[in-house]
Amino acid sequence: MLRIDGLVCGYGGSQVLRGLDLQIAAGESVALLGRNGMGKTTLLRAIMGLLPAKAGKLWFDDRRIDGTKTEAIAKAGLAFVPQGREIFPDLTVAENLQLGAMGRRGLGAGIPQEIFQRFPILAERLKQKGGTLSGGQQQQLAIGRALAGQPKMLLLDEPSDGLQPSIVTEVGRAMRREVEEQGLTLITVEQNVALALAIAERCLFIENGILVAETSSAALRADDSLIHRYLAI
Numbered sequence: 001m002l003r004i005d006g007l008v009c010g011y012g013g014s015q016v017l018r019g020l021d022l023q024i025a026a027g028e029s030v031a032l033l034g035r036n037g038m039g040k041t042t043l044l045r046a047i048m049g050l051l052p053a054k055a056g057k058l059w060f061d062d063r064r065i066d067g068t069k070t071e072a073i074a075k076a077g078l079a080f081v082p083q084g085r086e087i088f089p090d091l092t093v094a095e096n097l098q099l100g101a102m103g104r105r106g107l108g109a110g111i112p113q114e115i116f117q118r119f120p121i122l123a124e125r126l127k128q129k130g131g132t133l134s135g136g137q138q139q140q141l142a143i144g145r146a147l148a149g150q151p152k153m154l155l156l157d158e159p160s161d162g163l164q165p166s167i168v169t170e171v172g173r174a175m176r177r178e179v180e181e182q183g184l185t186l187i188t189v190e191q192n193v194a195l196a197l198a199i200a201e202r203c204l205f206i207e208n209g210i211l212v213a214e215t216s217s218a219a220l221r222a223d224d225s226l227i228h229r230y231l232a233i
């Protein structure tokens, strides 16, 4: 579903991604792990067309997407929930979700009801302004808004950031069900290894802008030496 060959990308003259290769099949849930500053967010932004590739090729559903505008990439079925959950604080929960639905599916698209099964709190807060929700509720709204467009693939950047443990567990369960029941393909960047293991069946390790190791979540649970090598400070 997603294929990246030799991606080089960065800011100004500095390269962050240095020839990164990656393949993700439809229906897979993959966690991207690595120390701070190794290029995880940069990779998600490059996939969404928010940062231009300096070299390399990207395909989504067999279509080249490097050099493509973000709007067209979103229409093709990719959605991104950035770190810090960028919701519209002055719009209500319902309006946030409505915009997510229309963004990809066009005017008149309704909010898919599965979103309220995933995140029941959103159904209770429909008329409340996004900015008045707690951090955990805003994260659920940000993910719900992305899912309202019924994407084929979702890119999630640090969903646990700033959330209390019980909400992290709830978000993890909701994402796992989205993968298993809706067939969503998912890439999650996450520092919280427990959450990454709960969401993903495959873990990729990034260091200095390339993928340096990969393993199944089951293997990582049994042997955490890769975590010590690529995540310990």
Ligand SMILES: Nc1ncnc2c1ncn2[C@@H]1O[C@H](COP(=O)(O)OP(=O)(O)OP(=O)(O)O)[C@@H](O)[C@H]1O
Pocket: 011, 016, 034, 035, 036, 037, 038, 039, 040, 041, 042, 043
């Ligand atoms: N807008 C920017 N302008 C210049 N440099 C940037 C910008 N954003 C990130 N960088 C730099 O690019 C490198 C990779 O950053 P990136 O955010 O991709 O890392 P990360 O692996 O996601 O880590 P973190 O968990 O810290 O976000 C870092 O050295 C960072 O300082």
